[in-house]
Ligand code: AMP
């Protein structure tokens with residue numbers, strides 16, 4: 001998944017670690033759009049034909065489409081061609097605006113149809129980078145449950161799952177990355193137990209061209225990186241897939257609309273602006289022992 005995965009599992013032996021790694025490997029084989037054997041590769045090269053999928057990938061695609069609808073297209077799993085044009089993971093560069101607007105036409109998630117295990121994505125092209133890590137964490141969480149593991153901390157790029165307490169009885173304390181700092185800096189902490197937390201931030205992937213920084217969270221209306229005053233959005237959920245979807249979607253919606261959406265949907269979310277202002281949904285502010293630890297950041301009333 002082109003990111004770093006770490007696992008901490010309290011268990012009698014290493015078996016669970018190996019199982020979890022296999023789960024990630026098999027998901028990579030099913031979902032990576034650059035792997036010729038993957039189901040997503042097959043869909044992206046089907047040229048409008050039906051493709052037969054595994055049950056799990058058919059379910060994932062159905063879920064992705066409905067998330068796109070629920071978020072009014074802020075989360076859009078069909079930005080594959082647009083992402084390729086930016087070349088974030090290959091040769092990053094600003095695409096030709098005319099090319100970009102053509103590609104946007106091929107980013108209509110309504111073209112996705114799934115019936116049983118048969119799917120068709122029309123002229124679109126999938127990029128599941130905004131959902132795959134959370135989905136993978138859900139699968140790992142299920143394995144931890146099956147294996148009766150009571151304490152674990154799994155991190156997959158910007159998504160984390162914490163289960164149970166540490167052996168000394170204390171809760172897992174998660175640092176929320178300081179979007180203006182390095183990978184080891186955090187601006188706030190929270191305690192998570194049995195929940196997933198995903199962060200979408202401009203620092204995850206990007207490049208600078210002619211003095212302008214271009215990041216990887218795309219505004220589906222323009223095809224360009226989202227330009228608002230946000231640096232990151234984190235969402236805590238009981239499901240990994242939802243925390244991943246909504247962190248991306250709320251970032252795209254922006255502070256004002258994102259907060260309104262999050263409150264209406266009952267999401268626990270925190271928004272960080274380029275002025276180091278921190279906004280949370282009401283419930284989040286009182287939950288998870290949320291504490292701002294970096295004095296440069298200020299919690300503002302929404
Ligand atoms: P995340 O780090 O979860 O916010 O996801 C960002 C990744 O999702 C990008 O690297 C792209 O692969 C993909 N992506 C970018 N913009 C969007 C969007 N508006 N909706 C869905 N996925 C997106």
Ligand code: MG
Nearest residue numbers: 130244245248
């Ligand atoms: Mg996401």
